Amino acid sequence: MLHALKAAALAAIAGLALTQAAAxxxxxxxxxxITVGEINPYTGPPAxxxxxxxxxxxxxxxxxxxxxxxxxxxxxxxxxxxxxxPSRTLQAVRKFADVDKVFALMGVSGAAQSxxxxxxxxxxxxxxxxxxxxxxxxxxxPRKNIFVLGQAYEEGVRQLINYLADKNPGKKWALVTxxxxxxxxxxxxxxxxxxxxxLNVVFTSTYKKGQTDFSSEMLRLKESGAEMFMAGxxxxxxxxxMKELEKLNVKPVTGIFWPGRIEALLxxxxxxSDGLYAVDYVEPLASxxxxxxxxxxxxxxxDEAKGINRYTEVGYAAGRLLVDAIKRCGKDLTRACTIAxxxxxxDLATGVMAPISFGPGNRFSSQVVKIMRANHGDLSFVPVD
Amino acid sequence: MSFLIDLTVSGLAIGALxxxxxxxxxxxxxxxxxxxxxxxxxxxxVAYLAWTIATTLTGNVFVVVAGAVIGAAVLGLxxxxxxxxPMLGEPLFAGVMVTxxxxxxxxxxxxFIWDAYPHALDLGVGRDVLRAGxxxxxxxxxxxxxxxxxxxxxxxxxxxxxxxxxxMRAVAADDRAALLMGVSAARIHALAWAASSVIAGIGGVxxxxxxxxxxxxxxxxxxxxxxxxxxxxxxVLGSGVAGLIIGVTENLAGGYLTPGMKDIAGFLMIIVVLMxxxxxxxxxxxxxxx
Numbered sequence: 001m002l003h004a005l006k007a008a009a010l011a012a013i014a015g016l017a018l019t020q021a022a023a024x025x026x027x028x029x030x031x032x033x034i035t036v037g038e039i040n041p042y043t044g045p046p047a048x049x050x051x052x053x054x055x056x057x058x059x060x061x062x063x064x065x066x067x068x069x070x071x072x073x074x075x076x077x078x079x080x081x082x083x084x085x086p087s088r089t090l091q092a093v094r095k096f097a098d099v100d101k102v103f104a105l106m107g108v109s110g111a112a113q114s115x116x117x118x119x120x121x122x123x124x125x126x127x128x129x130x131x132x133x134x135x136x137x138x139x140x141x142p143r144k145n146i147f148v149l150g151q152a153y154e155e156g157v158r159q160l161i162n163y164l165a166d167k168n169p170g171k172k173w174a175l176v177t178x179x180x181x182x183x184x185x186x187x188x189x190x191x192x193x194x195x196x197x198x199l200n201v202v203f204t205s206t207y208k209k210g211q212t213d214f215s216s217e218m219l220r221l222k223e224s225g226a227e228m229f230m231a232g233x234x235x236x237x238x239x240x241x242m243k244e245l246e247k248l249n250v251k252p253v254t255g256i257f258w259p260g261r262i263e264a265l266l267x268x269x270x271x272x273s274d275g276l277y278a279v280d281y282v283e284p285l286a287s288x289x290x291x292x293x294x295x296x297x298x299x300x301x302x303d304e305a306k307g308i309n310r311y312t313e314v315g316y317a318a319g320r321l322l323v324d325a326i327k328r329c330g331k332d333l334t335r336a337c338t339i340a341x342x343x344x345x346x347d348l349a350t351g352v353m354a355p356i357s358f359g360p361g362n363r364f365s366s367q368v369v370k371i372m373r374a375n376h377g378d379l380s381f382v383p384v385d
Numbered sequence: 386m387s388f389l390i391d392l393t394v395s396g397l398a399i400g401a402l403x404x405x406x407x408x409x410x411x412x413x414x415x416x417x418x419x420x421x422x423x424x425x426x427x428x429x430x431v432a433y434l435a436w437t438i439a440t441t442l443t444g445n446v447f448v449v450v451a452g453a454v455i456g457a458a459v460l461g462l463x464x465x466x467x468x469x470x471p472m473l474g475e476p477l478f479a480g481v482m483v484t485x486x487x488x489x490x491x492x493x494x495x496x497f498i499w500d501a502y503p504h505a506l507d508l509g510v511g512r513d514v515l516r517a518g519x520x521x522x523x524x525x526x527x528x529x530x531x532x533x534x535x536x537x538x539x540x541x542x543x544x545x546x547x548x549x550x551x552x553m554r555a556v557a558a559d560d561r562a563a564l565l566m567g568v569s570a571a572r573i574h575a576l577a578w579a580a581s582s583v584i585a586g587i588g589g590v591x592x593x594x595x596x597x598x599x600x601x602x603x604x605x606x607x608x609x610x611x612x613x614x615x616x617x618x619x620x621v622l623g624s625g626v627a628g629l630i631i632g633v634t635e636n637l638a639g640g641y642l643t644p645g646m647k648d649i650a651g652f653l654m655i656i657v658v659l660m661x662x663x664x665x666x667x668x669x670x671x672x673x674x675x
Contacts, residue, residue: 043493045601047501179645205644210604212596215395216639216647223388236503236599243596247514247521268505268597307500 028103029333034075034326036061037102039092039117040109040132041084048235049259049311050109053132054079055297055304056315057106062300064323071331075323078102082109086116093117097124104128104326104338106318111135111153112181121146127325127338131318132311133259135185139364145335147342147358149318151281151367153182153257157189157230158196160255160279163371163384164228165197168253174203174226176217176241178233186232186257202226211237218244221252229254239268246272253277261372262309266379274376277384281367282313282353286380289351313352320350387519392640393633398526398595400632401533405588406609407616407624408536409581414618415557416577417469418477422484424585425606426491427464431457431586432593432602433499436506446508453590454583461582465575473571488603495600506593525594532587537625544621549576557619585609615655617668627666630654 028035038057040050054077061075069075078100080092089109096102104127108114111133121128122143130138134150175190177183183206194201203224205217218241221229229252231238238260245251258280266273283289293313297305325341326333347355356365372381406428413421435453442448468487472480511525543550555563556573564570592605609628616627631651638650664670
């Protein structure tokens with residue numbers, strides 16, 4: 001009798017849990033609204049990418065809402081600030097899944113933050129688009145509900161260095177990188193190209209994240225006689241390095257990487273920024289596609305469009321990707337359907353990067369990169385041939 | 386040889402900025418016995434104030450500097466009156482924790498009030514490169530060295546000959562005895578917070594002229610604090626000089642040793658010095674009667 005009662009109680013609990021799991025699986029929307037969560041840093045220095053990315057997602061959602069919503073439902077973005085701290089990223093994922101009960105997840109912060117959150121995101125089953133800091137670990141092995149948009153840091157740097165090496169054969173090279181996972185990715189990409197092109201690397205150095213004074217590093221670079229330089233900082237660090245080189249009257253051909261490829265950088269560096277090389281997979285804002293994007297942002301976001309940068313374009317592409325998948329699910333929206341439709345995405349044109357595609361077992365939309373050159377005159381980046 | 390001279394001169398330039406911030410730490414410690422962990426954040430706020438004046442009112446360097454000095458003094462006085470004075474009489478540790486909380490609040494206020502973008506503080510002067518005898522420095526770097534030397538001289542005179550300076554030393558030595566002698570500890574504390582904010586604020590403005598403004602600028606406090614420890618927490622002049630020592634040491638380590646040594650060279654030196662002189666290079670040995 002006691003056993004029968006226990007079994008009945010367990011069955012009841014199991015049934016309740018299953019019901020709740022099923023209900024949770026289909027939460028995050030009503031007949032009139034879909035709620036999507038984004039995790040990024042919105043305070044501190046990395047807010048530069050988080051705020052801009054959220055603007056892009058909001059723009060994609062505003063565009064969908066202006067057309068009457070997705071199958072009659074308006075789409076809304078709520079955000080959680082992780083302050084660029086992995087433990088807070090995990091907290092934010094839990095909050096979105098258990099408290100806010102969002103339908104899907106966007107962002108998801110930097111490389112270390114999203115990597116730390118991968119197992120938890122996979123467990124929640126939330127359709128997730130990672131677009132801020134793509135790293136191979138996010139799509140290898142592929143996870144059912146996690147889709148990555150962009151290009152691997154290592155590959156981007158490798159292509160930039162290969163391009164510069166081809167254009168400037170037989171030169172001496174220097175590399176300065178940050179002492180974290182970002183710096184490691186830049187270094188790996190550089191070393192892959194150095195091996196491929198047999199580069200003569202005469203100076204390498206690392207710096208601690210947040211360093212502002214690069215006088216000793218740039219003096220050593222000058223002493224080494226380097227003629228080519230990969231500045232592996234993000235924004236402030238690259239500005240400081242370039243200004244230090246200007247002070248020392250040294251002018252190596254310099255490459256920078258996409259996290260720091262924002263137009264404001266050119267203004268901060270000043271005339272010494274003219275001719276800087278960069279690599280990216282999103283359109284420069286000065287290109288016809290970039291200008292059209294800026295106009296769209298001004299129309300739909302108004303004052304919020306102030307300070308948009310490449311991350312706004314990335315966020316917009318990610319937002320469009322999600323909207324497109326949800327739309328194809330029709331009225332009977334489910335997370336499983338959204339994941340299936342994300343997987344079926346083929347050649348989705350967003351106007352800000354190459355068409356986006358995924359497929360069975362493929363959770364990475366590998367974007368084609370472009371090499372660009374800075375023009376200080378109009379503070380723009382222009383793709384090179 | 387020119388490599389060594391280049392490293393030393395640029396070390397002095399960055400060290401002068403560390404020294405200004407270190408003096409800010411020491412002024413508050415000397416008057417109140419507190420380590421202000423919001424020093425770097427106060428430095429950053431003053432630099433942002435200067436940038437706001439330069440971009441919204443006028444770019445005239447004198448007006449901007451005057452505005453920044455007044456703004457810094459008001460900031461220091463406001464923090465002392467609103468946040469620190471209610472902590473008088475509370476355990477010292479509680480006061481230190483309040484400055485930690487203040488640091489977090491001030492740090493976050495940057496993205497709330499301004500934004501996360503780096504900005505150039507361009508006042509028309511200070512950003513040009515000055516070259517002489519094979520050496521090159523930006524105008525604001527030269528100004529930082531000159532300002533530090535000027536303040537060191539000024540503080541020497543202030544502590545030795547001015548009524549307020551002597552009162553500040555008296556409060557630092559024994560606030561109860563100073564009170565009995567008619568010295569207002571509250572006024573001295575307020576003056577110390579204002580002076581500290583102004584000194585560090587000047588450092589912040591000069592730093593922003595050379596390296597630009599960004600929400601990461603608060604980390605300057607982490608550079609200034611070791612200089613205060615090295616110079617002696619209670620030695621305003623020693624802290625300023627120690628800033629120069631740390632700047633040069635960091636640069637020499639960065640120039641001749643492996644990259645990671647640049648960050649830790651200053652701290653290694655502090656460990657060695659504190660083992661020999663626990664009260665810092667210029668600090669006063671505390672004598673306890675038993």
